[in-house]
């Protein structure tokens with residue numbers, strides 16, 4: 001299936017209020033442009049360098065979400081390119097983004113990444129530590145906390161992802177209930193090509209699809 005057709009098919013299927021981000025790692029600028037022309041409004045990128053090249057071609061015709069592991073020395077550039085950083089998982093990263101965003105005269109929208117599977121080698125804040133990060137991030141003036149993101153362990157059977165989506169959704173609602181000033185809990189970013197249907201059932205309103213739109217990497 002062409003990228004155009006795959007994008008159209010997903011967009012037709014999604015319930016209202018659920019937004020598609022195209023996870024574009026390793027895709028060419030031409031492929032990304034095809035997705036944008038077919039109706040994709042958000043491009044997810046895992047690497048700042050790669051995003052910079054795609055950004056040359058696509059510019060502000062789409063929004064740019066950072067969805068990879070952000071190194072401190074890339075934060076300055078990331079703040080220039082991206083409209084949202086979905087993967088804030090430590091206070092030190094939050095502080096660096098706050099500092100760079102402040103210097104750029106910007107208030108950076110961010111999501112906090114939750115390590116919902118509690119996998120030692122994976123990025124994301126542990127569920128038990130998420131509230132402390134949430135409170136610390138909420139207090140920083142130049143970042144705007146807008147929700148949570150999770151990957152979850154990769155499972156062959158999408159049903160097996162459901163418990164990890166539930167853990168993340170529970171935190172999302174709990175943090176929303178704290179009603180901290182300056183925070184707007186509106187995005188719950190969960191679900192990839194194999195698991196997005198389950199994620200949407202569990203309350204995701206931002207899904208990140210790569211393979212399903214662009215084909216295998």
Ligand SMILES: *Cc1c(COP(=O)(O)O)cnc(C)c1O
Nearest residue numbers: 023067192193208209210211212
């Ligand atoms: C690659 C990637 C995706 C999309 O994965 P697919 O299985 O290709 O849909 C989603 N989220 C993140 C953070 C990714 O790195």
